[in-house]
Amino acid sequence: MELKKILIITYYFPPAGGPGVQRWLKFVKYLPDFGIQPIVYIPENPTYPIIDEGLLHEVYDKAIIIKKKIIEPYGLASVFSKNKTKKISSGIIPNARKQTRLEQLFIWIRGNLFIPDARVLWVKPSVRYLEKYIQENNIETIITSGPPHSLHLIGMQLKKNLNINWIADFRDPWTTIGYHKALRLSEYSKMKHKMLEKTVLNTADTIIVTSNTTKTEFQAITNKPIEVITNGYDIEKIEPQPLDKKFTLAHIGSLLSERNPIILWQVLSELVNDVPDFASHFELKLIGTVSQEILDTLNSYNLKKLVNYIGYLSHREAIAHQRKSQVLLLIEINSKDTMSIIPGKLFEYMVSERPILAIGPRGSDFAEIITNTNTGVFFDYGEKDKLKSVILTYYNQFLEGKLKSHAVGLQKYSRKNLTEQLSKLL
Secondary structure, eight states, rough: OOOEEEEEEEEEOTTOOHHHHHHHHHHHGGGGGEEEEEEEEESSSOSSSOGGGGGGGOOTTEEEEEEEEOHHHHHHHHHHHHHHHHHHHHTTTGGGGGOOOHHHHHHHHHTSSSSSSSGGGGHHHHHHHHHHHHHHTTTEEEEEEEETTTTHHHHHHHHHHHHHEEEEESSSOSSTTGGGGSOOOOOOHHHHOOOOOOOOHHSEEEEESSSHHHHHHHHOOOOEEEEEEEOOOOOOOOOOOOOSSSSSEEEEEEETTTTTOHHHHHHHHHHHHHSSSSHHEEEEEEESBHHHHHHHHHTTTOGGGGEOOOOOHHHHHHHHHHHHSEEEEEEEESSGGGOOOOOTHHHHTTTTOEEEEOOOOTTHHHHHHHHHOOOEEEEOOHHHHHHHHHHHHHHHHHTOOOOOOOOOOOGGGGGGHHHHHHHOOO
C-alpha cells in the first residue's frame, strides 16, 4: 500500500536538543504505522541553542528530510556576544532590572525588527522552494509547527498560493506566551503580532494545540476546528537505574529567572533547620540551564551546599536521571499566561515511577493531568504549608524505603496513541 505523503515544516529537529524537538521527532517515528509517509522540511544551517547528537539515531530511517538554508540574525549577533544571543534565542531573557545595555538592544531588536520572530527571513525562500516541491511530489497536506511562529507564515502563504490543506500545530501559545511581555515590544509590534496570529488562525484548515486552555483562548479568535493533542511519552530503552542514595529532588530542564519558586526554597530551608539529619540526606539536583538569579536565591537561603548543579545533559542521560531521582520537580511561572503550558517533560516524568512535585499558577492544565494519573501532587504559589507537609511525607517514605509513584491511566499519553489521534486528522 502506498503511503500518503505529508509535508511537515518545523525548525527544531535533530541534532537540536531540548523539549521542542520531541513532539515531531516522535510523530515522524509513528506516522508510517498509520499509512502516512512523513516528509520533514528543516533549515540546513540552523542556530540551535542546544545540540543533542544522540537524537539523530532516533529519526525514522525512512523519513524524507529536505533542507533549505536560513539567514538568522542570531548568527550575526553572536559576533558581538555569542553567550548572550544563545540565551535569548533559547527564551532565557534576563530580568529587566539586571539587563546590560547590549542585552536591552538585542531584546528590542528581536522583539520589534523580527516579527513574529528571528526566523522570519526563512519564510520567502521556503515558500518559493516548497511551492515547487509540493506540486512535483503530489503532496495534499502540510503541517507547520511553532514556535517559531514564522513557520506558520510559510504555511499561510502556501495555502494562499496552492489552496493546499494546512494544519497549524501550536506547541506553545503565540501572543500570550510568558516571555512575550519581556520583548520590549512597541505598540505597533504588539498590534502586528495580534494581527498575524488572528490571520493564521483564520486561514489554517485545522489548528492543533497542546492544552485545553490554549484551545479556549484560540476559540475566541477563530471558528476553525481546533484539536487538542498533548505531548506524551515514548518507550525509552534505558537500563534500569538504581535509585539515588540521597533524598534527591531533581529539576530537569531550564530554570529561568521568572521560574523561581521562592516557597520551595523557603520550605527546604526550614526543613534543613528543623528536621534532624535532613541536610545530610538531602540533595537538590539541577539538570539543564539555570539562571544566575536562581543560584543566587538558593545561596541566600543557605541551600548552595546542598545543590548538585549538573548542567545540560543529552535526552538519554536526562531520562536516566528521571528514573533514579527520588522526587521530580516541575516548576512553572506564576502567571495566568502560563496556565496553558504543559511541559513536555511532564509525560516522561509520569512514566518514571517517581513522584512529582509540581508548582504553578492555580488552574494550570497540567495540574489536572497529574491528579488524574496519580503521579504526584500539584501546588499553587500560596500553598507553602501543604508543600512542606508533602515533602516531609516523601522524606519519611524515603527513609522507610517506600517512596514510589503509583500511576494510573497513562496509556492515552503514549506517543503512538497520540500519533493515531493525529493520523485521523490527516
